[in-house]
Amino acid sequence: MKYFMLAILCWVTFLLAADKKSSATEQKIDSILATMTIEEKIGQMTQTTGQWNWHDPANYTSNSAASDGQRIAIREGRIGSFLNVYGSTITRELQTIAVTQSRTKIPLIFGFDVIHGFRTTFPIPLAEACSWDLDAIEQSARIAAREATAAGLHWTFAPMVDIARDPRWGRIMEGAGEDPFYGSLVAASRVKGFQGNDLSSNNTMASCIKHFAAYGGAEGGRDYNTVDISHRTLLETYLPPYKAGINAGAVTVMTSFNEINGIPSTGNKNLLTDILRNEWKFDGFVVSDWGAVGELRTHGFASSESQAAKKALLAGTDMDMESFIYEHQLSALVKSGEVNEQYLDQSVRRILRVKYLLGLFDDPFRYCDSVREKNELLNPNNVIAAREIAKKSIVLLKNEKNLLPLSKKIKSIAVVGPLADDKANPLGFWNALGDPTKVTTVLEGIRKTVSSSTKIIYAKGCEIDSLDTSGFKKAVETAKRSDVVIAVVGESAVMSGESKCRSSLNLPGVQEEFIKALLSTGKPVIVVLMNGRPLTIEYIDSHVPAILETWFLGMEAGNAIADVLFGDYNPSGKLVTTFPRTVGQIPIHYNHKNSGRPSNPDPKSYSVRYLDLPITPLYPFGYGLSYTQFTYGKPSLNSHSITTTDSIMVSVDVKNSGSRAGEEVVQLYIRDEFGSVTRPVKELKGFKKIFLNPDETKRVDFIVTPELLSMYDIDMHYGVESGTFKVYVGTNSSDVQEASFEVVE
Secondary structure (H helix, E strand, O other): OHHHHHHHHHHHHHHHHHHHHHHHHHHHHHHHHHHOOHHHHHHHOEEEEOOOOOOOOOOHHHOOOOOHHHHHHHHOOOOOEEEOOOOHHHHHHHHHHHHHHOOOOOOOEEEEOOOOEOOOEOOOHHHHHOOOOHHHHHHHHHHHHHHHHHOOOOEEOOOEOOOOOOOOOHHHHHOOOOOHHHHHHHHHHHHHHHHOOOOOOOOOOEOEEEEEOOHHHOHHHOOOOOEOOOHHHHHHHHHHHHHHHHHOOOOEEEEOOOEEOOEEHHHOHHHHHHHHHHHOOOOOEEEOOOOOOOHHHHHOOOOOHHHHHHHHHHHOOOEEEOOOHHHHHHHHHHHOOOOOHHHHHHHHHHHHHHHHHOOOOOOOOOOOOHHHHHHHOOOHHHHHHHHHHHHHHOEEEEEHHHOOOOOOOOOEEEEEOOOOOOOOHHHOOOOOOOOHHHOOOHHHHHHHHOOOOOEEEEEOOOOOOOOOOOOHHHHHHHHHOOOEEEEEEEOOHHHOOOOOOOOOOOOOOOHHHHHHHHHOOOOOEEEEEEOOOOOOOHHHHHHOOEEEEOOOOOOOHHHHHHHHHOOOOOOOOOOOOOEOOOHHHOOOOOOOEOOOOOOOOOOOOOOOOOOOOOOOOOEOOOOOEOOOOEEEOOOEEOOOEEEOOOOEEEEEEEEEOOOOOEEEEEEEEEEEOOOOOOOEOOEEEEEEEEEEOOOOEEEEEEEEOHHHHOEEOOOOOEEOOOEEEEEEEEOOOOOEEEEEEEEEO
16 A cells, blocks of 8 residues: 555656646746747748758758758748758758847757658558557657657658558558558557657657548549548548547647548648547647648639638648748738737647757757767668568568478579669658668679579569560570579559559559560569559469569668568568459458448349459458468357446467468457448457467467447447447458357447
8 A cells, every 4th residue: 555655646746747847838938929929920830841852862961951041031030940951960050040040049840751761761651561560660760760860850740640442542652551440559659659758858759640631532542632531431440540649649740631521631620620639639730731721722712822821720730831821921811800819829839839848949959969960870770670670561472382482592593673673662752861872672682692502693674664575585584594583573662652643553564564474484483572552463463473562661672572582581461451453443441331232252143243353352451471371269258248348358279380480460350240330341459469489379369348349329429339249360351260249238
């Protein structure tokens, strides 16, 4: 009892101290606001870009700058934030102007798209999510934050937590796939990685949940396009990852370009005020996406720049990124009385609060340390981590007759394909300061891995996106002289990402024809895919004996891929997005609703089906093979009847029945069979990644809580309904075993 009371006393003391510190901060903010002019307040709400030479990220020391006009604007208090300015020297120079030469002495905040690494490049977020390793995902963000903050940055425009069910959408590469439960866990992990335990530390940075909201639901898979979804779908599918990021402590949110229900997000009061601030209690600040305030006019939601500024501000958008609408319009609106100055104060207060949290008022130069910058960027430990996380992100899609792993003593290998010796594309889109000269290609990785007696013959064969087949002949001759062929094919990095949408998901150019030519040699062909989205590879799946989905793995791509090809690492990745057979199946996702006429294989049936292909995907959500085999027992429950406030335990025995040690992602799905509204056929509600030696068995337990069974009922009340539920446990969303239980009032 004595220790319990002591713990309570310590906790109360901590809360009082935190409250006192918070109160002191608010008092400081009040004192600053009281001295600021309208123009200076608007300056804090204005973000502008530096002169970033993104064409030459290798030239790190000289490709970030600010203009003379921007320096004048800092002195006059007309800029509160920069994006695309980095490096300890330039950020210190600009910060010095802000805190010594401006009237208010308010420090600047520097932001950058640190999406999957800063100088050390990690796998694209979609790939990392396929690791199903939340600790690794958090570590990746933690390392990125350490590097970025060493280069003078305070703020990253990440994580992107948009749910994506349409792989034509280019920005699917930037998120965690199609599932809101898993996407929520990844969102929280990445926020924790960027922000750490203390946001005022000089090696943590503010995260930014984006894009709020439902950006991934764009019609036709076209970026920036309209999103037309029901309120129920918004609540159940799209909003959970944003809320999880807010609950994890994210201090900024970015609006999305799309509209929902006829209202663009940057001017959507229901999203930015009613839900985000009033319901979720978010007290950070909201920044628009690039130019989005001005785009309210293009949407047809505002008739003028002045109206766009007013609608965005009153909706809850605190900072205008790069449209300069606030700078040009807000002052007149306030002075005329059309907009109350309290709205400016409200937004500036939120922005200053984040600057205080970052410790910028205590020491505005805490992030400008050239020694730490030199030691942190591309630190050998960071590179080692990049390789480890890249290995975990690889998904083995097919391995007929155990062709993989290859022996390191194999006599000869043909390494072919447009991406086999490519240094730029493995970095992927949004690669920040990734340097192609630091990338290990697949060819290089293989050469470093195999024995000295192994002969490696390289031929490019074709380009990524070209109709030229003249290189086929040399590649085919190379294949004929080798024991096995490794063909590295896929997309270029700029075929996925922002504004990089595709109407076809086939391999670009003549790459499929190239694979056919290689197969004609009769040699075993291993396809290594590099891409930023699911591709339609039904022919390859039908004819190629082994397929590795490697996505864009970052600077250590070649080493990580070689580790898997030659068995130094047993692949454990699982897909977080469904692979369609053709684009005609899109949108496609595992957690769809049932129909009154479910799919029926009888060709005469009037049911959900296609005339020309199966309704099933090529590879389902959660799918991924291993070099060993895992055998599942039937799931058991500790009860078959619970109340709406009870939890239930689901247990399953998983055995490594193969000959190699390996990791398995054990997945738990739930189905609410009947309710006041229809429910998905399956919903992921838990997973555990376990390691098993050959012939080892482990019992895996899941606790299904009332929260995991809750849903929005017919009246949009959130809670548990009574009824029958099915539990599915297995290696992916399709290959499962089931049990049942009942929930009673």
